[in-house]
Amino acid sequence: MTNSSNDLRFSSCGRLASIQKLYSSTPGSSPGAAASRRYLLERNLREADEAVERDDRERYAELVQEFHDLLIAGADNSRLEAHYRMLMNQLAYSRLVHTSLGQPGRALQSDREHHVVLELILEKDGDSAEHVMREHARASRRALLAGLLIGGSNERFDGAGS
Template identity: 55%
Template sequence: MQETSTETTSGVTLIDQIRSRIISGELAPGELIPETALAEEFHVSRTPVREAFKVLQMEGLVHIRPRVGTYVHEPTRREIVEMFQIKESLEGLAASLLARRGAVPELEVLQRNIDESDAAAAAGDAARYAELVGEFHWTLVRGADNDKLTETYAWLMNQLAYDRLVNSTVADPKRLTASDREHHRVLEAIRDKDPYGAEMAMRDHVHASSRAALHRIFGDAGPRPAPGDPATGTTTDHTEEK
């Protein structure tokens, strides 16, 4: 039996496997992660499983309770709000940087993504649309051509378990349609080489997404509406009441 390595026979590490299950929602927030079952599944001792848990705890994905077990971290409302605030800033910056770059390959990838997203939205295919959402956001971030931004964004997306949140929010047809329109506005500003407009469009999109996510999780209205939110006509700022 493999005693110390956290790499599985397929070359994928235990850390990657467990992280993926948490982010996808296969392991739900608050769920006890079965240490012995994982060791048996991947044909390793419990030692590498525990080492993987330590790494994932540093990433904020699990919480180790001595003599009790390891649980998937269940973020508080405040934590989710704060992570979305950072996401809003990072993606707003990414959109602004991409708008400054001119005609780069990422623009055509984004356009194809939006074309496919339109089709998924028209068909009411929430699962496919959720996949395209992830592609859209990651293409935009990578298109900013800023390695430190990309690294920080990857860490944040893991903590936020964003794929799970997207699948939940776009299950609402109204949110799916609104999200699709928001993506159009972001790309239009980027193509117009309007850094400020692109940043504001992206910030408003992420803010709207955060409101939808908080409503799905906690049943509240989420953060206050963004400036000029067409759904409310409000002119409040982005400040979150905590």
């Protein structure tokens, strides 16, 4: 993955200020829709916590994809969503996530980063949420590169595998 494609992907994902509307009722939107979006993200994080605790890398990877998809969909920004979908289709995204999660401690770190992003969105702090999401992307990229350099991933999140 080139730096420019990574930058494009995460600069698009980084536009979290518009995602603040996930949790706020705006003219024309129903309070129920905001509550539903919030519920889905909070449920996703609870399930992700459980997957990390169980050391279920496969399930956690699915939840990572769902978390990102929920953020993008909740932004209600068709241009952002189009860029995101195009990049996800061009990348072997699932393989990349699995490789990065093979690095010791990355799943737990990623899970914590997702929690912080959601907390900041709930606090309506889009600038900080964007900053944390960019750092999350950088940490994921570093874990991915480390996984590619060692030629594979560990059996367990904590590195206890072979």
